Amino acid sequence: MSTIDAKEAKGLQITIMGRSFRVACKEEEQRSLLEAVDYLNRRMEEIRDQGKIVGLERIAIMAALNITHEFLGAKVGGDFDMAAFKRRMAHMKTVIDQAMSEQTKLF
Numbered sequence: 001m002s003t004i005d006a007k008e009a010k011g012l013q014i015t016i017m018g019r020s021f022r023v024a025c026k027e028e029e030q031r032s033l034l035e036a037v038d039y040l041n042r043r044m045e046e047i048r049d050q051g052k053i054v055g056l057e058r059i060a061i062m063a064a065l066n067i068t069h070e071f072l073g074a075k076v077g078g079d080f081d082m083a084a085f086k087r088r089m090a091h092m093k094t095v096i097d098q099a100m101s102e103q104t105k106l107f
Helices: 025-048 056-072 082-104
Strands: 009-016 019-026
Touching: 009 025, 019 025, 025 056
Parallel strands: none
Antiparallel strands: 009 019
16 A cells, blocks of 8 residues: 555554454545455464464464465466566556646647
8 A cells, every 4th residue: 555645544444353443545545455454354364263373463474474475476477477567557557647648738
C-alpha cells in the first residue's frame, strides 16, 4: 500500500485472527486491502489449524514468511517475473499519460 495523505485516508476496521485493527486506507484501495486481509487471515488460520506453531506472533511471522516467499517466487513460465512486469506496465502508463496530456494542449 502506498503512503497515504491524512486527508485522503479513511479509517477501516479489519479483523485478523479475531483481533480488530483500525487502518488508514484510501477509499479506492479498500477492496484490495480487504482481499489482502481475507487472504492473510486464511493463511494464519491454516498455520494455526496445523497445530505445529503456537502463539499469534509466531503464526503471523510464519504467514508473513510464506506469503513473502510466494510473492518473490511469483514467476510465470520460467523467467517471467510478474512483479517486474507490473512495474514496467506502471511506468509505461505514466509515460503514456504524460504524452497524452501534452497532446491535449495541441488542440
